[in-house]
Amino acid sequence: MNSAKPGLKHIMSAPWIWAYLAAFVVWLATVLFTGGQGSIQILSAALSFATFSVIVGIGQMYVITLGPGNVDLSIPATMTFAGAVSMKIMDTQDAMIVPGLLIAIGCGAAVGIFNYGLIRALRIPPIIATLSSSFLVQSAAIAYGRGIKIKPPPILADFTTWRIFDIPVLAICVIALAAVMSVVLHRTVFGRSVTAIGQNQRAAALAGIPVDFIRFATYVQSAVFAGLCGYLLSGFSGGASLNMGAEYLLASIAVVVIGGTSVAGGHSNVPGLWGAALFMFLLVTMLNTYGLTAGYRLILTGLIIVTVITLAGGRKQE
Amino acid sequence: MDISKLVCLAAATAISVVGTVQVSVADTSDKKIALSNNYAGNSWRQAMLKSWTKNGEAAVADGVVAAADAFTTAENQVTEQAAQIQNLILQGYDAIVINAASPDALNGAVKEACDAGITVVSFDGIVTEPCAWRIAVDFKQMGKEEVIYLAKHLPDGGNLLEIRGLAGVFVDDEISAGIHEGVAENPQFKIVGSVHGDWAQDVSQKAVAGILPSLPEIAAVVTQGGDGYGAAQAFKAAGRPTPLIIMGNRQDELKWWKEQKDANGYETMSVSIAPGVSTLAFWVAQQILDGAKVPKDLTVPFLRVDQGDLEEKLAGTEVGGVANVEYSLDDAKQVIMGK
Numbered sequence: 330m331n332s333a334k335p336g337l338k339h340i341m342s343a344p345w346i347w348a349y350l351a352a353f354v355v356w357l358a359t360v361l362f363t364g365g366q367g368s369i370q371i372l373s374a375a376l377s378f379a380t381f382s383v384i385v386g387i388g389q390m391y392v393i394t395l396g397p398g399n400v401d402l403s404i405p406a407t408m409t410f411a412g413a414v415s416m417k418i419m420d421t422q423d424a425m426i427v428p429g430l431l432i433a434i435g436c437g438a439a440v441g442i443f444n445y446g447l448i449r450a451l452r453i454p455p456i457i458a459t460l461s462s463s464f465l466v467q468s469a470a471i472a473y474g475r476g477i478k479i480k481p482p483p484i485l486a487d488f489t490t491w492r493i494f495d496i497p498v499l500a501i502c503v504i505a506l507a508a509v510m511s512v513v514l515h516r517t518v519f520g521r522s523v524t525a526i527g528q529n530q531r532a533a534a535l536a537g538i539p540v541d542f543i544r545f546a547t548y549v550q551s552a553v554f555a556g557l558c559g560y561l562l563s564g565f566s567g568g569a570s571l572n573m574g575a576e577y578l579l580a581s582i583a584v585v586v587i588g589g590t591s592v593a594g595g596h597s598n599v600p601g602l603w604g605a606a607l608f609m610f611l612l613v614t615m616l617n618t619y620g621l622t623a624g625y626r627l628i629l630t631g632l633i634i635v636t637v638i639t640l641a642g643g644r645k646q647e
Numbered sequence: 648m649d650i651s652k653l654v655c656l657a658a659a660t661a662i663s664v665v666g667t668v669q670v671s672v673a674d675t676s677d678k679k680i681a682l683s684n685n686y687a688g689n690s691w692r693q694a695m696l697k698s699w700t701k702n703g704e705a706a707v708a709d710g711v712v713a714a715a716d717a718f719t720t721a722e723n724q725v726t727e728q729a730a731q732i733q734n735l736i737l738q739g740y741d742a743i744v745i746n747a748a749s750p751d752a753l754n755g756a757v758k759e760a761c762d763a764g765i766t767v768v769s770f771d772g773i774v775t776e777p778c779a780w781r782i783a784v785d786f787k788q789m790g791k792e793e794v795i796y797l798a799k800h801l802p803d804g805g806n807l808l809e810i811r812g813l814a815g816v817f818v819d820d821e822i823s824a825g826i827h828e829g830v831a832e833n834p835q836f837k838i839v840g841s842v843h844g845d846w847a848q849d850v851s852q853k854a855v856a857g858i859l860p861s862l863p864e865i866a867a868v869v870t871q872g873g874d875g876y877g878a879a880q881a882f883k884a885a886g887r888p889t890p891l892i893i894m895g896n897r898q899d900e901l902k903w904w905k906e907q908k909d910a911n912g913y914e915t916m917s918v919s920i921a922p923g924v925s926t927l928a929f930w931v932a933q934q935i936l937d938g939a940k941v942p943k944d945l946t947v948p949f950l951r952v953d954q955g956d957l958e959e960k961l962a963g964t965e966v967g968g969v970a971n972v973e974y975s976l977d978d979a980k981q982v983i984m985g986k
Contacts, residue, residue: 362861368860378853378856467688478899479966565849570689571688611857613854
């Protein structure tokens with residue numbers, strides 16, 4: 330990272346700029362098509378929904394930064410589980426909002442500890458470990474909730490959908506969360522250890538970094554963010570349903586990669602998450618607005634994502 | 648024909664009818680029926696499994712069949728379900744009731760089961776293999792009925808927003824085809840936007856919130872079930888007037904409808920298939936095992952909720968669940984006779 334050189338050239342060389350550029354182009358293409366109608370509302374909706382991708386994206390980004398083979402595939406199941414358990418325990422009572430939040434976070438932490446137990450104690454590769462634990466967690470959510478959707482407490486629902494001048498308040502909170510996690514990544518021992526492990530695990534171990542503990546904490550952190558996201562999404566969309574996490578498996582990985590974080594680990598960046606999450610939402614909105622059929626929509630989604638990743642990746646190698 | 652002969656005939660018929668009923672219980676009491684289900688990850692499927700278990704346990708307790716076990720694959724994969732069906736053949740079930748992951752990819756495994764002398768009844772997700780029975784839903788008609796309702800309630804027509812299901816699935820294509828056919832016959836309506844909501848409330852909410860700002864005024868939203876409440880949330884969040892949204896029998900949809908009805912006389916309708924269709928499939932399989940002549944293609948009725956019976960249906964639906972009907976042996980006989 331060449332942080333001493335300010336100016337446009339420096340900004341253009343940042344890997345995350347491409348995600349924002351892509352989001353802007355897609356937004357412009359939508360607005361031109363509608364003749365300017367709804368331009369602000371589209372952005373407002375994009376902010377609302379990108380929020381949830383960013384929350385799980387932060388956790389996933391730390392995990393991916395740990396290096397090749399590290400990924401958390403249990404995010405959707407954890408979201409569903411934490412959402413179902415917290416909604417059921419809160420039982421629509423406003424007084425239970427804080428205990429409910431703690432329970433959702435606790436559910437996430439439990440899944441994270443279990444995940445790393447499989448990875449470390451049983452020496453199962455993370456992809457397999459988190460995938461298989463996601464079956465267990467999803468089954469637990471089904472057994473616990475029996476497919477029943479429980480409404481969130483009214484104050485939680487109001488908070489998660491609260492807007493001031495078209496700006497979703499939850500999005501502002503998560504922008505702040507992303508800023509904090511960016512500082513944690515770049516300025517704390519924990520964050521720097523994660524990056525060091527991703528660049529060279531052996532060198533990191535020899536330098537005295539407690540590799541096991543850092544990896545453990547990273548997997549737990551990812552599951553905790555998934556639990557938090559499940560809690561907030563349940564509030565936002567009127568209850569926890571069994572398939573509510575389904576789209577966040579791909580989304581959590583896509584926002585990390587499109588956002589300019591290296592899939593090989595060791596290099597990550599937080600601002601890109603927001604750009605990528607906005608881009609992903611606006612892309613679907615654009616294709617829906619153009620009225621294309623599902624087949625073309627999927628083909629174009631794939632092509633555009635590949636193009637953006639190639640552009641972002643191409644810049645980095647220079 | 649004189650009176651005494653007629654009485655004789657009536658008596659004989661009565662005896663034979665009674666005889667059949669007794670035999671039917673005896674005939675299938677040692678038979679084992681299995682449910683092969685491809686997916687359990689949403690509230691509709693959970694209710695479907697629950698209905699199967701409840702009905703099956705009662706049937707086993709009454710001695711109608713020896714077993715009514717349910718098996719669900721974890722990953723909604725065709726290969727996995729094919730392997731599952733092969734296992735069920737080896738385990739010696741007499742009938743396999745299938746909710747299939749694919750209409751044609753399981754045909755090989757289904758044929759193997761038929762060749763082993765097993766009765767195969769598919770429902771909801773049906774299979775095309777000719778040796779199997781199909782309990783299908785006329786999804787196209789379901790889509791069309793939505794537009795017919797709209798034509799009656801919005802005589803002036805207007806713009807429609809269509810929420811579709813999961814792209815690439817047969818059911819989605821059928822319902823959508825029915826809706827488009829209805830719109831073609833009622834040119835006062837125009838579909839101005841179409842999004843995929845995957846039959847999930849949160850996905851629909853997201854898709855509708857995205858497209859809504861670019862759309863003109865919407866008179867009504869046509870849906871496929873599980874997406875109506877999400878659409879209502881998206882309209883509310885965008886600060887737009889709530890259009891007529893067709894609902895899909897989920898409890899949260901019915902409850903929202905009831906709240907609107909009480910507040911401002913909101914009118915709509917709700918239509919879907921009852922998850923209890925699994926119990927209909929069970930009884931059809933039992934009847935086939937019993938030797939009844941059953942046509943290969945049967946049609947299940949929709950479960951429709953209208954303004955008049957909303958309160959009654961809502962009261963009978965579990966909080967967070969789906970409006971349901973469980974079918975009895977008599978219902979199955981009615982369906983078999985084509986009524």
